[in-house]
């Protein structure tokens with residue numbers, strides 16, 4: 001399952017303080033609502049360019065991380081119970097969402113979680129890679145209550161569809177807290193939130209209290225104006241507990257969001 005290099009002991013020491021605690025009884029964020037409400041510990045993590053972009057164009061998969069920071073992503077996957085993405089990313093990237101860090105076994109794999117209120121995923125054939133390779137866990141797809149997932153096509157075989165109520169005010173949205181409560185009830189202790197842009201921007205603008213750790217890779221490239229930006233609708237104050245480290249050609253910043 002390994003496809004990445006092992007990180008150095010210095011890299012691991014750098015990342016250690018930002019990883020999820022080993023159990024919910026020992027929260028890293030003592031006053032964090034995540035711990036208080038028994039929500040899972042959450043890590044918001046993605047890679048962006050020097051102009052804050054995460055992909056070249058909407059619906060386009062773009063490799064920004066170099067080999068070293070890609071290893072970092074897989075090391076993070078090793079330390080989380082679940083990886084959450086929006087359906088836009090699932091459709092655009094057809095991601096594996098498994099852990100390919102050296103030594104990662106099938107038992108150590110994170111649970112892919114796809115936020116898909118209108119059950120759009122599975123209509124495009126991308127399901128095959130996520131589910132079919134047998135190198136990761138069966139994804140959970142969160143759909144709106146009463147929304148039929150890929151009616152009659154049978155393409156969602158190997159995927160568990162979970163229903164959650166939506167609010168119609170903003171076009172079938174889930175309340176993030178309810179998403180994470182649902183995951184906690186299913187035994188998920190920590191979640192790595194990988195994107196994409198809508199998920200990142202919504203959480204940063206509106207639900208910062210839910211995020212316990214932030215780990216962002218900055219690649220030394222510019223994607224330009226037409227590219228998809230990680231840029232919340234509102235400003236967010238500077239992170240606290242900030243540390244930077246170089247991973248190959250990329251810079252990685254870790255921190256916590258101000259409460």
Ligand SMILES: NC(=O)C1=CN([C@@H]2O[C@H](COP(=O)(O)OP(=O)(O)OC[C@H]3O[C@@H](n4cnc5c(N)ncnc54)[C@H](OP(=O)(O)O)[C@@H]3O)[C@@H](O)[C@H]2O)C=CC1
Pocket residue numbers: 045046047048053054055056057058059060061062064085086087088089090092093115116117118119120171172173174175176194195196197198199200202228
């Ligand atoms: N560089 C990096 O690290 C990463 C880059 N990416 C890139 O990001 C791009 C995709 O971003 P984007 O198009 O914004 O897609 P997202 O992955 O953010 O998915 C967006 C969709 O998820 C659903 N969604 C988001 N928030 C909620 C909510 N609160 N409740 C219910 N549903 C919700 C909506 O689905 P609906 O519209 O059906 O209602 C929404 O349109 C791709 O190009 C991908 O390559 C992605 C991850 C990481």
Ligand SMILES: Nc1nc(O)c(N)c(N[C@@H]2O[C@H](COP(=O)(O)O)[C@@H](O)[C@H]2O)n1
Pocket residue numbers: 046047061062063064065069070073085089090093094095096097098194195217
């Ligand atoms: N860390 C990171 N760096 C990049 O350059 C990226 N494009 C991403 N994308 C995220 O990783 C997913 C792909 O995962 P697999 O390699 O297919 O398992 C992709 O869907 C994004 O969530 N991340």
